[in-house]
Amino acid sequence: MSPLGIYIAAVVTALATYFWRAFGVAVGGRLDPQGRAFEWFSCIAYAVLAALVVRLVVFPAGGLLELTLPVRLSAFALAIGVFFLARRNVFLGCGAGTSAVALAAWLT
Secondary structure (H helix, E strand, O other): OOHHHHHHHHHHHHHHHHHHHHHHHHHHOOOOOOOHHHHHHHHHHHHHHHHHHHHHHHOOOHHHHHOOHHHHHHHHHHHHHHHHHOOOOHHHHHHHHHHHHHHHHHHO
16 A cells, blocks of 8 residues: 555544544434433443443453363452442452462463
C-alpha cells in the first residue's frame, strides 16, 4: 500500500470513529438512564461480554490452551462466585478469576 493510501485509510478511520463519538454526545444527553433504550443497550453490552468470556473459557487461544477445560471452568466458577459474594464487584471477580488462572498456569 502506498503512503497516500495509508493516510487516506487513517483519515477515513478517524472520521468514522469521530462521527460515532459525536453522535453519542448529541444523543447521549437525551437518553434517560432509567429508560428502556438505555436498559436495552446495557443488556446488549452484558451479552457481548458474556459471549466473549464463554468463548475464552470454552475455545481458548494462546496461553489458555495449556490449561485443561476443568481448570478453566473452575477459575470461571470462582470468578462468578467472588463477583456475587462481593456484591457484584467486577474488579474483585475478575481479579479472582485471573489469579486462579495464573496460579493454575504456574502449578502446571
